[in-house]
Amino acid sequence: MLHRTREQLCREAGETGFDVAVVGGGINGASLYHELCARGYRVLLVDKGDFACGTSQSSAMMVWGGLLYLRNLDFKAVIEFSLSRDRMIQSLNGRIRPQLFRYIPAANGGRNRRLVQSALYLYWALSFLRRRRPSLEAVFPEADLIKPDCRTAGSILFEEGMLNESDCRFVLDWITGHAAPGQVALNHSALEGGGYSSGDRQWRLELRDLLTNEATEARARCVVNCAGVWADRVNGQFGIESPYRHRLSKGVFIGLRREAQHESPVVFDLGEHDDTLLYLPWGPVSMVGPTETPCDTPEDGFRIDAEDVDYLLGHANRRLHRQAARPDIAMLRCGVRPLAVRNDYDANDYPLDLTRRFRVVRDKARPWFSTYGGKITGCNQLAKAVADAAAGVVGQARPTANQPNGEPPAIEWDDFPGMPGPVPSIGWCARHESCCTLDDYLRRRTNIAQWIPREGLGEQNENLPALQRLAKRLHDGQAAKAEEAVRQHVRRVEGHFDRLTGRKVQHNGNGSE
Numbered sequence: 462m463l464h465r466t467r468e469q470l471c472r473e474a475g476e477t478g479f480d481v482a483v484v485g486g487g488i489n490g491a492s493l494y495h496e497l498c499a500r501g502y503r504v505l506l507v508d509k510g511d512f513a514c515g516t517s518q519s520s521a522m523m524v525w526g527g528l529l530y531l532r533n534l535d536f537k538a539v540i541e542f543s544l545s546r547d548r549m550i551q552s553l554n555g556r557i558r559p560q561l562f563r564y565i566p567a568a569n570g571g572r573n574r575r576l577v578q579s580a581l582y583l584y585w586a587l588s589f590l591r592r593r594r595p596s597l598e599a600v601f602p603e604a605d606l607i608k609p610d611c612r613t614a615g616s617i618l619f620e621e622g623m624l625n626e627s628d629c630r631f632v633l634d635w636i637t638g639h640a641a642p643g644q645v646a647l648n649h650s651a652l653e654g655g656g657y658s659s660g661d662r663q664w665r666l667e668l669r670d671l672l673t674n675e676a677t678e679a680r681a682r683c684v685v686n687c688a689g690v691w692a693d694r695v696n697g698q699f700g701i702e703s704p705y706r707h708r709l710s711k712g713v714f715i716g717l718r719r720e721a722q723h724e725s726p727v728v729f730d731l732g733e734h735d736d737t738l739l740y741l742p743w744g745p746v747s748m749v750g751p752t753e754t755p756c757d758t759p760e761d762g763f764r765i766d767a768e769d770v771d772y773l774l775g776h777a778n779r780r781l782h783r784q785a786a787r788p789d790i791a792m793l794r795c796g797v798r799p800l801a802v803r804n805d806y807d808a809n810d811y812p813l814d815l816t817r818r819f820r821v822v823r824d825k826a827r828p829w830f831s832t833y834g835g836k837i838t839g840c841n842q843l844a845k846a847v848a849d850a851a852a853g854v855v856g857q858a859r860p861t862a863n864q865p866n867g868e869p870p871a872i873e874w875d876d877f878p879g880m881p882g883p884v885p886s887i888g889w890c891a892r893h894e895s896c897c898t899l900d901d902y903l904r905r906r907t908n909i910a911q912w913i914p915r916e917g918l919g920e921q922n923e924n925l926p927a928l929q930r931l932a933k934r935l936h937d938g939q940a941a942k943a944e945e946a947v948r949q950h951v952r953r954v955e956g957h958f959d960r961l962t963g964r965k966v967q968h969n970g971n972g973s974e
Contacts, residue, residue, distance in 0.1 A: 543591075
């Protein structure tokens with residue numbers, strides 16, 4: 462496989478005339494990049510942060526078949542999402558697995574158990590019986606974790622899909638599999654401006670590398686806005702009008718130490734807003750959440766408040782034997798759902814009542830497509846729909862762009878204190894996966910920041926020497942830069958994670974100050 466340095470990628474971005482430029486490296490942008498590259502197009506993917514650094518790093522990692530749409534009797538949506546889910550499970554074996562979920566009806570209030578069971582049978586039928594048949598279980602491993610008065614109605618098993626590793630890794634794998642000439646993916650690169658020239662029918666895109674502050678001008682015949690929760694801002698930046706916009710909803714998870722009996726994902730009926738609470742096993746942690754909170758801006762949505770933490774702890778403690786307090790939290794994650802609504806939407810619906818379907822709109826005057834909404838389950842469907850539409854603008858791919866990528870490089874493995882198994886080395890991730898910062902590595906190339914308390918630092922900073930070694934390898938020969946990277950990480954953990962979880966850490970003069 463062709464290996465190019467970041468400097469070479471930036472230079473190629475300025476020298477190549479691209480067929481399509483994709484703005485945003487989340488799940489929609491990454492799957493579209495994969496689809497276009499696989500068809501042989503010259504494609505530029507650009508993201509102002511790291512790949513998958515927004516909503517795509519904070520999902521429930523479920524590949525679901527549209528169970529939510531049964532609420533509104535939208536059978537067409539259920540069939541479409543179920544078909545997409547099953548195709549992904551079949552075609553992406555190794556990245557997505559079939560997964561049994563355990564639904565726990567509310568003991569008081571909430572949905573009627575028989576009604577839920579009937580709905581799950583209907584759900585199974587609408588997927589043409591491709592998944593496992595729903596079944597009742599009164600005795601199950603997780604029962605020992607749940608308070609007796611919360612499991613009097615037993616549990617109902619049903620099958621969905623689940624990502625095997627993480628949502629970040631799922632996104633990244635769409636991107637890193639393509640390295641042919643004319644296929645360029647740039648993270649930490651801001652789209653600062655530009656415009657469309659009707660003379661040569663090309664977009665001029667002004668990019669700035671946020672790591673080096675160097676500017677590059679890229680050219681593309683077509684642009685696709687896959688910026689997710691920032692899509693409206695990107696459209697405004699280029700004067701693009703659309704009949705749709707995004708309504709935003711914040712989703713927060715907390716992670717607790719995983720009990721040995723926690724084998725299957727558990728879905729609790731909350732008994733309010735027809736909503737549920739997920740209790741998901743993931744490596745050494747169990748995720749509890751998410752919240753469903755309307756917000757006005759992405760900045761508001763990506764900010765976890767003490768109220769979010771207390772809300773989730775309260776619901777967990779009402780249902781689980783083990784009572785948790787703030788210092789018991791091992792992980793925090795927060796994403797913002799971009800929900801597509803019409804521009805004239807002015808209602809105040811609960812976010813679950815809004816569609817998760819994606820929308821694609823082409824600008825009337827210029828070759829610019831905007832994508833709205835969407836979920837992991839529909840990413841392949843969105844990618845194919847947008848790629849087909851873009852092909853109508855730029856025509857068939859030129860043969861010179863359709864070159865084999867070769868065999869992927871063998872992964873170099875490393876160990877990190879407390880991780881249940883080896884992780885890709887930071888040097889390998891820098892060379893082959895565009896890993897540029899310590900956070901890129903801890904949060905998205907590996908699960909260190911999600912599985913090890915205090916985002917990898919450990920309860921009393923015992924992993925600080927390991928983080929310092931990682932930073933030195935990433936910033937080889939730049940000792941001051943490596944030290945500053947670690948200081949920034951420690952400050953962020955202390956100012957955010959420790960503040961929200963009430964951690965009291967004893968500093969021992971080992972470089973954390």
